[in-house]
Amino acid sequence: xSGQERREQVLGIAEEEFAAAGLYGxxxxxxxxxxGITQAYVFRLFGTKKLLFLECVDAAxxxxxxxxxxxxxxxxxxxxxxxxxxxxxxxxxxxxTLLLQLQGTAAAAAGDGEVRDAVRASFARLWQSVADTxxxxxxxxxxxxxxxxxxxxxxxxxxxxxxEPWSHQARTRIKPGLFAHITTDTNR
Numbered sequence: 001x002s003g004q005e006r007r008e009q010v011l012g013i014a015e016e017e018f019a020a021a022g023l024y025g026x027x028x029x030x031x032x033x034x035x036g037i038t039q040a041y042v043f044r045l046f047g048t049k050k051l052l053f054l055e056c057v058d059a060a061x062x063x064x065x066x067x068x069x070x071x072x073x074x075x076x077x078x079x080x081x082x083x084x085x086x087x088x089x090x091x092x093x094x095x096x097t098l099l100l101q102l103q104g105t106a107a108a109a110a111g112d113g114e115v116r117d118a119v120r121a122s123f124a125r126l127w128q129s130v131a132d133t134x135x136x137x138x139x140x141x142x143x144x145x146x147x148x149x150x151x152x153x154x155x156x157x158x159x160x161x162x163x164e165p166w167s168h169q170a171r172t173r174i175k176p177g178l179f180a181h182i183t184t185d186t187n188r
Contacts (some may be wrong), residue, residue, distance in 0.1 A: 007045055008188035010035050023053045023107045023115065054118045057104035059070045060097045061122035061159045065129050067091055072133045081144050088148055092155040102156055 001009070012032045017026040028049050032039040046052040071087035092098050108116035126183040131141045150170070154160075159167045 002147075005135050006035070006037070010037070010042060010045060011056060011059065014052050014057070014098060015096050018053050018103055020098045022103045023050065023112075026053070028052070050114065053107070054115065057100050057119060058122045059167075061119075061126055062105070063097055064088065064091060064100075064101070065126045069129050069133055076133065076135045078134075078136075079139075081130075081136070084130060084133065086142065087146070089151055092151055095155075098152060098155050102152060137176035 010031065014026070017031050017034075020026070022117070023166050026049075028042050029039050031052075032042045035042070042052070046055065053121050068084040071083045073083065075083055101127075104115065104119040108119045127145065129142065130144065131138070134141065134144075154171055159171055
């Protein structure tokens with residue numbers, strides 16, 4: 001196996017481990033064992049456990065970003081948001097990508113400045129891609145991404161498995177025109 005192939009193998013395993021246990025709960029020893037290499041080799045490839053984690057989190061954001069932009073095709077405006085939103089919703093079935101984004105955000109929220117800065121940069125690229133593709137005002141982009149965070153929560157909590165009124169309400173689809181009342185004047 002080439003060095004690049006080994007690196008990709010370790011990243012795939014690390015994504016699964018970090019998605020399940022987070023930065024502080026995942027073990028580089030487990031990652032190495034699953035890859036059939038030594039822990040020292042993991043560190044030689046990535047430097048530190050935190051750098052490996054950040055690479056995994058960034059890759060998750062990047063997969064989502066690229067898929068959403070591709071889904072929009074040449075569309076802009078609400079049509080682009082609708083296509084990107086459908087792609088995002090479909091990709092939430094990939095629990096590894098979903099949980100990596102949430103684990104990165106959780107580690108950032110726990111006060112790790114290095115993680116916060118890296119996750120902030122990943123989120124900034126996602127935000128800017130949505131804004132550039134849709135070519136809509138910042139408040140509409142904010143509303144779109146805020147609804148995406150609700151979708152993340154729904155998926156992480158596996159709400160489709162909960163047959164309760166509040167769960168059905170939380171999973172309600174956005175209807176055309178729902179955000180028509182949002183203007184730049186309503187959210188300054």
